[in-house]
Amino acid sequence: METTAYRIDGHKMLEHWITVPLDYFGAMGLLPHDGATRNVPSTIEVFAREYVRDGHDSDPRLVFFQGGPGSAGPRMAPIGSWLETALDHFRVVLIDERGTGNSHPLEALAVTAAGDPDVQAAYLSCFRQDSIVRDAEALREALQGDLPWATLGQSFGGFTVTAYLAQSPKGLSEAFITAGLPSTHLPADEVYRRTYKSTATRNKEFFARYPEDEATAWFIATHLADVEETMPNGERLTPARFRQLGIVLGYSYGLELLHFLLENPVWQCGGQRRLRPQFLARVCEQLSYAHNPLYGVIHEAIYGQRSSGPTAWAAQRMRGEYPEFRLPELAAGGSGELDLRREEGGFRFTGETIYPWQVASDPALAPMAEAAEKLAFHTQWPELYPQAALAENTVPTAAWIYVDDMFVPYEISLATAHEIRGLKPLITNDYHHDGLRTGGPQMIERLIKAVRS
Template sequence: MEYSYRQPGTVLTDHRFTVPLDHDRPNGEQIELYAREVVACGKDPATLPWLLYLEGGPGFGARRFTGRQAWLERALADYRVLLLDQRGTGRSTPLNRQTLPLRGTPAQQAAHLAHFRSDSIVRDAEAIRPGLTGGAPWTVLGQSFGGFCATHYLSTAPEGLTAALITGGLPSLTATADEVYEAAYPRIARKNLAHYARYPMDVDRARRIADHLAQRPAELPGGYRLTVEAFQSLGLLLGGGDGSHQLHYLLEDAFVPTPGGPALSDAFLEGVRALLSFAGHPLYALVHESIYAQDPAVPTAWAAERVRARHPRFDAAKTLAGDDPLLFTGETIHPWHFAVDPALAPLRETAELLAARTGWEPLYDTGRLAANEVPVAAAVYHDDMYVDTGHSLATARAVRGLRTWVTDEFEHDGVRAGGPRVLDRLLALVHGEA
């Protein structure tokens, strides 16, 4: 049943769809998808073309807007917007420590999760599009991992698209997971050094916290075990426009005096829990490295963990034994995540099986992309911490007709932080107005 309701300046309609878990077995198991339609008040939706929004991740539901926030303000001027909760996220059939045991053994869970990459997400989009648009193609806006999905869309079903708009999400067409992380760690190091140049007092603060945790790992509210490595993963903040400032404010309130001596404050620990827990998005941790898996013979095998070992500057023990600043990491996923986080711990064996899995299919058709006829525009953020700029520009050269906007005005979250401006620029590019 569809419900319509209002927020400031918008009319929202809930949609639910049923699609095959495995699109190659259309009569097999079915799963549910949820999407929220948004139309500007006073506009007739029947007269508007559709824009499908694909959130970053993997593993995050579509952003929950209030009214016309961020890029939505610009989109609603021209479009009827569909905010899709990709399979396994948000209000779509959920996947987490509570529901995955319904799939059976860890091996059965891992086999199930293999259907939650961009190829299945795009086939979901194509399954629901005819019923919404009457068969007409639509425009897709992909942020981060959503851009990976949009690139796959161009590879496999370009007939479903009038245009593709990509923000911070042009993937390498050929890089392995190892190559992705080899490119990532130097970028992450640069973001750390930029943070410490802005906030030099944080060098001592971060080292002091890490030294404290090395001796006494802390238990966060909800049972998350804060180790030094987990603390380092707060570097995920450094990829956002205001993330360095958020990290600084978090570190400055870390300790309080107690009868037993200085201790990590409840406020600090709660702030860390909110940032690090995967309770709200466990799929991100489970399938993250599989989004880079394209060689059927090669498992991802905890690529971020293996590659990190080749970058000793991120070794906290060595750092604390010397005088160097502690380096935070980014959005990398490691085996220890499944030991310290109660939301992931029951899924550790499943994660190990996914890391060892082979048989992954290539996600991008380079020949078809070279012959692309769909208008495509991509915002490429200079020195993006999450998606390598060099990889993105190589892909831009490989996709026929793709126009880029390379900017250092924004970090990875530019489409949110920049309000309507980023989307406005991309629309101008695909319409030939810029």
């Protein structure tokens, strides 16, 4: 392991690098011939940034897993929010989960250079939460030998903590989770059945607060069906892609974020009403996965387990069960959208979903579309959360569960909380999915109190 030390505002900041295997579970070995994997590395570098508050050098360590998948550890400048409070109790390690940040970051070119779509899919399968747990264990052992450490996971990071509890509990002294308890056995279908319902509810809240925005949304959607508008990344903005702005509704101030996104979208250009370049830039910033391509291609793969079968584009399939979210075939002039408006009674933005046509249209994801298709129908996933191990858990654990979480269904989180022996659930409707960001200091203190009382 290599470490570089810095000083910052009353803290030591340590940057750690460690070399780990790419393939812990033999995914590449399932390919038909070794020559196909010649462009795939056998090892990768994993990076973590550690903060130690002055006078706290003997505090225990806590490793933080970011949400995602495909998101790097937070870069906080200045130190604040939940990290400020956590540093009163721990030396905090912010790991860049593999495939993100400084930890072998992936983008389309790196993936396609690995080989054909079968090789690409096998390569991508090495970046799920079970591999992240193995990386964390390698880092822990390099930093402190056999001594266990505490862990905190937000959203997908909570999925990783749950896998940690099931697979390597000896490495943990305490476990904290916010907005991230996955089902131990249900297929992705059941996640999306619930999240489409919560997304519909959040849409109603949005249009109740900002009723004039529904007319704006209808105009933009029907306009996009008839007029070609291009985002700065070169992708055509379609009605279906426009609807994906609803992902921001899952955040604490998501209603306001979406309202601000819809501000002043139209101008007159050559006697024709067009979407403003500034509006298209704002939309592109939200919709493009250029900044987070790994999320786009393995988002559903994080639900894959042998017991639940292939994900098979669950979000796309489950969408068909909810007429208000269906994609109409638009006639010239956008009459299909208008017919849908009359039939269903309201516009609906979608939420945290990835669709096959989206992967094919986003320039940051399109080169990996065939690999994503293979991942969607992959059947050789290992189990992520062995139920027997969780039923015997001895690691003190607490989890914040949000009744109104649009991304991680409350019912599923609560069921899993009951499956993990000794887990103390903290249930609230005061926060949305990003509660750790908006209420972090209080949440950290409550988590610590829960596991130590």
